[in-house]
Amino acid sequence: MNKMSMNEGELDVETVVSDLGRRARAAARELAVASVEQRNLALIEAAKLLRERRDEVVAANGKDLDSIKGSDKDAAFIDRLTLTDARVSDMADAVDAIAGQDDPVGRTLATFDRPNGLKIARISVPIGVIAMVYESRPNVGSDAGALCIKSGNVVILRGGSESLNSSRAIVGCLTDGLKAAGLPEDAVQLVDTREREAVKLLLHSTETVDLVIPRGGRGLVSLVQREARVPTLLHLDGNNHTYLHESADLEKAVGIVRNAKMRRTGVCGATECVVVDAKIAKEILPRLAAALHDCELRGDAAACEILPDINSASESDWDTEYLNNIISIKVVYSFQEGIKFVQDHSSGHTDAIIAEDQEAAKRFMVAIDSAIVMHNTSTQFADGGEFGMGAEIGIATGKMHARGPVGAEQLTSFKYFVYGDGQQRP
Numbered sequence: 196m197n198k199m200s201m202n203e204g205e206l207d208v209e210t211v212v213s214d215l216g217r218r219a220r221a222a223a224r225e226l227a228v229a230s231v232e233q234r235n236l237a238l239i240e241a242a243k244l245l246r247e248r249r250d251e252v253v254a255a256n257g258k259d260l261d262s263i264k265g266s267d268k269d270a271a272f273i274d275r276l277t278l279t280d281a282r283v284s285d286m287a288d289a290v291d292a293i294a295g296q297d298d299p300v301g302r303t304l305a306t307f308d309r310p311n312g313l314k315i316a317r318i319s320v321p322i323g324v325i326a327m328v329y330e331s332r333p334n335v336g337s338d339a340g341a342l343c344i345k346s347g348n349v350v351i352l353r354g355g356s357e358s359l360n361s362s363r364a365i366v367g368c369l370t371d372g373l374k375a376a377g378l379p380e381d382a383v384q385l386v387d388t389r390e391r392e393a394v395k396l397l398l399h400s401t402e403t404v405d406l407v408i409p410r411g412g413r414g415l416v417s418l419v420q421r422e423a424r425v426p427t428l429l430h431l432d433g434n435n436h437t438y439l440h441e442s443a444d445l446e447k448a449v450g451i452v453r454n455a456k457m458r459r460t461g462v463c464g465a466t467e468c469v470v471v472d473a474k475i476a477k478e479i480l481p482r483l484a485a486a487l488h489d490c491e492l493r494g495d496a497a498a499c500e501i502l503p504d505i506n507s508a509s510e511s512d513w514d515t516e517y518l519n520n521i522i523s524i525k526v527v528y529s530f531q532e533g534i535k536f537v538q539d540h541s542s543g544h545t546d547a548i549i550a551e552d553q554e555a556a557k558r559f560m561v562a563i564d565s566a567i568v569m570h571n572t573s574t575q576f577a578d579g580g581e582f583g584m585g586a587e588i589g590i591a592t593g594k595m596h597a598r599g600p601v602g603a604e605q606l607t608s609f610k611y612f613v614y615g616d617g618q619q620r621p
Contacts, residue, residue: 208388212396215351215384216403219324222381223349227321231298233376234344238294241341241372245287248368252283255364256333263357271461271518276331276358286334286365290341292585299604300347314614319607321347323405326397327588328353328419330411333361338579338586339408340369340383346606349382351404353397355411356389363387398423408601410589413516428597430589432516433463434542435574438533438559440550441472445479447571448549453486455547455573460490461518463590464545464577468513468523470533476526477501483524490520497526513540530555534562541565543592545577566592566599 226234245252256278263273300319307315325348327339336352343350354362362385370380386393398407401424408428409419419427437455439448455466471479480501484492492498492505493512499505505524512523513536527533537546547569548559560568567577567590577600579587584602591597597605 208390208392209396211388212386212393212400213403215386216324216400218381219349219351219384220403222379223321223323225379226344226349226382227323227347229347229378231300233378234298234347235294237344237369237372237376237378238290238341239372240375241344241369242287242290242294244368244371245283245290245337245365248364249280249283249287252361252364252368253278253280255360256358258360259333259358268357269519272331274459275461276333276355276361278333278361282334286337289338289580289586292580293341293345293603296345296585296603299345299607304609311618312616313618316612316614317609318612319604319609322606322608324349324351324403325606326351326353326400326404326407326425328394328397328407328409328411328415330355330415331357332410333358333365335410335588336362336385337365337369339588340366342586342588342601342603342606344369344373344378344382345603348606349384351384351386351397353386353394356391359387359389394418395422398425401425408588428589428591428601429593430463430601431544431592432542433465433544433577433590434468434514434516434540435464435466435545435547435577436468436470436537436541437466437547437549437574438470438537439472439475439479440530440533440548440552440555440559441474442552442555443472443475443479443549444551445475445482448479449482449486451547451549451571451573452483455575456487456490456522457520458573458575460520462575463516464575465518466522466547466574467515467517468525468540470525470527470536471498472530472533473497473526473528480524487522490522492522492524494524495526498524516542530558534559537563544590545569545574547572547574566590 302319304317329335366385369383373380404425407425409415410430413432493508494505508523543565545567546563546565548556550556556570579600579602582600587600591601
């Protein structure tokens with residue numbers, strides 16, 4: 196029997212996950228009727244505690260970083276795991292920003308007056324209990340917890356085993372914020388174990404969990420797709436493209452691509468492939484290579500002819516999310532070929548076109564079926580905070596319920612209020 200250490204002694208993982216779900220369901224009933232003032236107060240207090248306990252959070256993160264020393268984790272993984280003073284401050288700022296947003300709960304989405312006198316309103320409501328399963332980025336716990344509190348949802352957080360100490364410190368700030376606001380501390384809970392079985396148990400918790408949101412690599416998402424019995428909101432990998440149209444402003448294009456790739460290579464909004472129109476390839480590729488001097492370039496035959504020092508791309512490169520300082524280059528010979536290449540290889544997360552031709556930009560944005568499509572800007576803006584949401588729980592790449600950055604508003608469902616005055620159906 197798998198075991199995990201708990202204050203009350205040794206309990207099996209199944210018992211612990213079941214207990215988390217039971218407590219979450221009870222807390223959801225309370226949080227669903229809590230006032231927006233209470234929910235906002237919980238967030239304001241949590242942000243204050245993140246700032247006051249910043250040294251504690253960074254120290255806890257240091258333990259996590261020490262635990263992976265000597266492992267095979269790459270630089271991008273370590274960057275995602277690392278919390279600095281500035282990153283903890285950014286987390287607190289995001290929680291404050293979420294508190295300052297309009298209440299997503301109780302909004303009237305639509306109204307209908309029926310001929311029989313019935314008045315019907317569609318009203319936004321919390322989803323209920325959300326299980327957030329994520330990997331190495333501990334700040335996801337802060338964002339997810341804050342967004343769920345704002346939207347009246349309870350969240351069960353299961354972070355990566357490498358970030359357990361960081362997650363404990365962050366969740367402590369959130370639960371103490373809930374307590375200060377008179378809300379149930381069980382509204383944010385941590386699956387406090389490294390046992391992998393806990394993930395499968397959450398995915399099977401149909402009686403207590405309303406929605407599972409995975410945020411991580413393809414392995415995690417595949418596990419969720421294969422095992423989940425609870426509805427899911429998927430955040431797939433970010434194999435993102437930046438297409439340089441023949442009308443692109445070259446100086447603008449080089450700066451955008453540099454930012455889109457190298458600002459942070461380990462985030463899902465990073466560009467992984469540059470698609471270049473052949474008409475501008477000879478002029479722009481040497482400039483791109485100079486700008487990306489700290490990045491490994493892998494190109495097709497045409498790109499390698501222009502840049503003989505770069506590596507040849509294989510077919511698998513076109514479908515790879517590197518999350519590292521590697522980028523592939525594809526040269527295309529028509530606008531239609533460029534669109535088709537992106538359509539064939541995009542993961543549906545974020546794709547961009549750099550073009551001064553407004554009609555071409557419009558055609559690209561309509562044709563590319565990704566959650567986010569951009570014009571003349573960096574794909575690294577694929578982020579809920581940059582969309583004015585304060586933070587995000589992920590970028591949904593499916594088409595049901597929510598798509599693109601998932602903020603507090605996207606974490607609501609709806610129900611119908613029907614008002615009558617004695618009507619009876621014939």
